[in-house]
Amino acid sequence: MAKVALLIGVSEYEPGLIPLPAAINDVEAMQEVLQHPEIGGFDEVTVLVNPQRQEMEEAVETLFGGRQKDDLVLLFFSGHGIKDEEGNLYFATHNTRKTLLKSTTVRARFVHDVMNKSRSKREVVILDCCFSGAFAEGMLARDDGFVDVKNQLGGEGRAVLTSSTSTQYSFEQPGADISTYTRYIVEGLKTGAADRDEDGKISVDELHEYAKSKVQEAAPAMKPEIYAIKEGYKINLAKAPIDDPELKYRREVEFWVESGKGEISDAGRDVLDELRHNLGLTSEEAVVIEGKVLEPHREYQRKLKRYQERFIKEIQREYPISDNTREQLKRFQKVLGFTDENIALIEAPIIAKKPLTLPPVNPLPRQNNNFLQYVGACIIGVVIGGTVIYALLHKTIPPIVVNSCVKESYIVGDRISLGEKILLVKDTNSDKEAGVKAFANGDCKTAIDKFNAYRTANRTDPEALIYLNNAKARQQQQQLKIAVSVPIGTNPNVAKEILRGVAHVQDQVNSTGGINGKALEVAIANDDDSEDTAKEIATVLVNKQDILGVVGPCSSAASKGASTIYNNSKLVAISPTSTAVTIPGANNSYVFRTVPSDAVAAKQLADFMVNKLQKTKVAFFYNSKNNYSKSFISQFKSYAGFDINGDNRLNFDLSTEDFDPNNSIKQASQEGAEVLLIAPDSHSLDKALQVVHHNNNKIPILGGDDVYKIETLQVGKKAEKMILAIPWHIQNAQNSNFVKNSDILWKAPVSWRTATAYDATMAIITGLQQKTTRDGLKQMLHSPNFSADGATGKIKFAQSGDRADALTILIKVQQKPGTDQYEFVPIQP
Known part of the structure; x- marks a missing residue:
């Protein structure tokens, strides 16, 4: 068994591509750790610096050719990546010219073909690629911001690690001796800190997790990824010391730095001082180790301070800031590696300290001089909403505190509210009731005070946070308005999950100056997950011309009729949770969604069943009267290779009155069912859980995202090991700003529905930042250049309205350690 590596660094390019001087240092640093006998222990490491295309292709082919099955083969590349109009990926060489793309670059497909022909079943590719500014000729305006590394380089027995799959950012720090991503790849290997399970070996997935966590501490917008299949995740790259004192100390430092959010607490300092003494480390050695651990945190703080200083200067010069200034700040944000959420948190406290002032009063006309002389000597009392504001004529008016709210009501029975009624009737107390009453009476100040008081004791209620922001928006008297349609009456838990995502974005936007200076107001609608009610609400909302977009409806059933109304009446509606394959409306319509369709989840479950469980005979439990349920079953059968209209003996309809879960299980077992697939809607979930x-x-059970509910966990042990396909899980995103900020807002974990609702709202807001009309918003969302940073990744839409590049993950039901409770946890690849 041999261990061989090829390290390629390209720092110098033809005119048109930005030089990357750190690339040379990257390969030297990698060479050092891979050749070290106590770390990588590689038998052969070849370094290639600034090669021409043919030289690079020959080296790659030589690397993978003539290998044996157990050989470990590693390819490392540091340099520019280029993407053409068809989405094909290329690696730039020393002589790369944008006008001669294919003849001067190495295609990723070439590398992929070479790897596929190799006999080695342990292949690792590490790409520290800078995509920013390295587009094919004429490509920049049409790029979708995403590089499809998985399909162009992935394969069985292979792991591909990337510094980023975004074409938007360049993270090589000016003057740095080594690029950000490689720095932490090397650090994880060299120190042994990447050995997360402390077994003395550093596997590919451990190295990825270590580097990713460090990179995102320093540059949150940079999102390293790993693409691996089966054994690819567990390829062991290097050795790590088990009893090394410095490594033990480092791990303890990392614990206290992480728990202290970048700082070491007094308690942590006591622990570390004692541990240092026990391990026999000197103070100087401890300081060096702590400095290395704290480095990404300090780098983040350095860049944070730079942005703060720049933003303060800009708002001192002009506020609200102009579009031109915002664009300049955006460019600075990208260079610093900050996400939109980072910027929101930086700007909010700065804006909060800046008083709202009105411009000086224009001089009155010069007629009636005697009257002017009289007025000029007086103090004018201006009454606004019950508050008297005093100012000397021709002087700047002091900050205005407006108590009143403009009264407005969207009455549809008790179904729609901006803050004048409580829809989540089980979530209330005297403060919330007083806040709603004050809002209905037009008393903004009291409403804000009461909603704030309620939020202190009830952090998890999203309705109160939306109403609080609505009251603030009314007080400001300049706002843009959207709506959200959720099933409060039939499924309040799901409704609250969605509302948390909407409220998160609203609070974030309004705390950072709004949308071009205008606050965001949100109307909440209760559609009861009913097609008829959702249509009634849609009719009201489309007739309210100030509503610019809608998040929802929730289910495929509710979306069916409502989406037709939204589309025909030209009002953008983005469902965060409707997954039926067909979206009502034609291409380029007003209807979108931020959740993957059933086709994505069904394919993943079918692949899991065939390849992992190695089973093929399935009993289906579904609601024949529900669009989502039928869609999911149909897609699963298609991907699993079943005859969709074939043998019905293993099809069980949950909607029939005589459905018997016990007898159905017996019949399925007698017919030889190896797997149960449950695809209920919310109305048939109880019957499906009786089957469980x-x-x-x-019998193993597979299910779709509609089973991801509290009710499923209440089945307890009998639901254990059930496998579901969902769009997102919090445990896979613990270090994301979305999760961190959600914890601050709600003091509780959030679900996939919160994440996709956040994405739906963020997409609307991003569009409204450019155009504040209904048709303009639709045009922005359909634009090939549109993208927004979401909780689940980059948000882009196909012309059909579907989420582009949507993915799902597999989870299972598992007992919480040391308790009698159950939880959903991701299945590790």
């Missing part, structure tokens, strides 16, 4: 209960873990 009677099955009692005897």
Whole structure:
């Protein structure tokens, strides 16, 4: 078994591509750790610096050619990546010219073909690529911001690690001796800190997790990724010391730095001082180790301070800031590697300290001089909403505190509210009731005070946070308005999950100056997950011309009729949770979604069943009267290779009155079912969970995202090991700003529905920042250049309205350690 590596660094280019001087240092640093006998222990490491295209292709082919099955083959590349109009990826060489793209670059497909022909089943590719500014000729305006590394380089027995799959950012720090991503790849290997399970070996997935966490501490917008299949995740790259004192100390430092959010607490200092003494480390050695651990945090703080200083100067010069200034700040943000959420948190406290002032009063006309002389000697009292504001004529008017709210009501029974009624009736107390009453009476100040008081004791209620922001928006008297349609009456838990995502964005936007200076107001609608009610609400909302967009409806059933109304009446509606394959409306319509369609989840579950479980005979439990349920079953059968209209003996309709879960399980077992697939809608979930209960873990169960509910966990042990496909899980995003900020807002974990609702709202806001009309918003969302940073990744839409590049993950039901409760946890690849 041999271990061989090829390290390619390209720092110098033809005119048109930005030089990357750190690339040379990257390969030297990698060479050092891979050749070290106590770290990488590689038998052969070849370094290639600034090669021409043919030289680079020959080196790659030589690397993978003539290898044996157990050989470990590693390819490292540091340099520019280029993407053409068809989405093909290329690696730039020393002589790369944008006008001669294919003849001067190495295609990723070439590398992929070479790897596929190799006999080695342990292949690792590490790409520290800078995509920013390295577009094919004429490509920049049409780029979608995403590089599809997985499909162009991935394969079985292979792991591909990337510094980023975004074409928007360049993270090589000016003057740095080594690029950000490579720095932490090397650090994880050299120190052994990447050995997360402390078994003395550093696997590919451990190295990825270490480097990713460090990179995102220093540059949150940079998102390293790993693409691996089966054994690819567990390829061991290097050795790590087990009893090394410095490594033990480092791990303890990392614990206290992480728990202290970048700082070491007094308690942590006591622990570390004692541990240092026990391990026999000197103070100087400890300081060096702590400095290395704290480095990404300090780098983040350095860049944060730079942005703060720049933003303060800009708002001192002009506020609200102009579009031109915002564009300049955006460019600075990208260079610093900050996400939109980072910027929101930086700007909010600065804006909060800046008083709202009105411009000086224009001089009155010069007629009636005697009257002017009289007025000029007086103090004028201006009454606004019950508050008297005094100012000397021709002087700047002091900050205005407006108590009153403009009264407005969207009455549809008790179904729509901007803050004048409580829809989540089980979530209330006297403060919330007083806040709603004050809002309805036009008393903004009291409403804000009461909603704030309520939020202190009830952090998880999103309705109160939306109403609080609505009251503030009314007080400001300049706002843009959207709506959200959720099933409060039939499924309040799901409704609250969605509302948390909407409220998160609203609070974030309004705390940072709004949308071009205008606050965001949100109307909440209760559609009861009913097609008829959702249509009634849609009719009201489309007739309210100040509503510019809608988040929802929730289910495929509710979306069916409502989406037709939204589309025909030209009002953008983005569902965060409707997954039926067909979206009502034609291409280029007003209807979108931020959740993957059933086709994505069904394919992943079908692949899991065939390849992982190695089973093929399935019993289907679904609601024949529900669009989502039928869609999911149809897609699963298609991907699993079943005859969709074939044998119905294993099809069980949850909607029939005589459905018997116990007998159905018995029949499925007698017919030889190896797997149960449950695809209920919210109305048939109880019956589906009875199937789970009677099955009692005897036959493996697969399910879609609609089963991801509290009710499923209440089935307890009998639901254990059930496998579901969902769009997102919090445990896979613990270090994201979305999760961190959600914890601050709600003091509780958030679900995939919160994440996709956040994405839907963020997409609307991003569009409104450019155009504040209904048709303009639709045009922005359909633009090939549109993208927004979401909780689940980059948000882009296909012309059909579907989320582009949507993915799902697999989760299972598992007992919480040391308790009698259950939780959903991701399945590790």
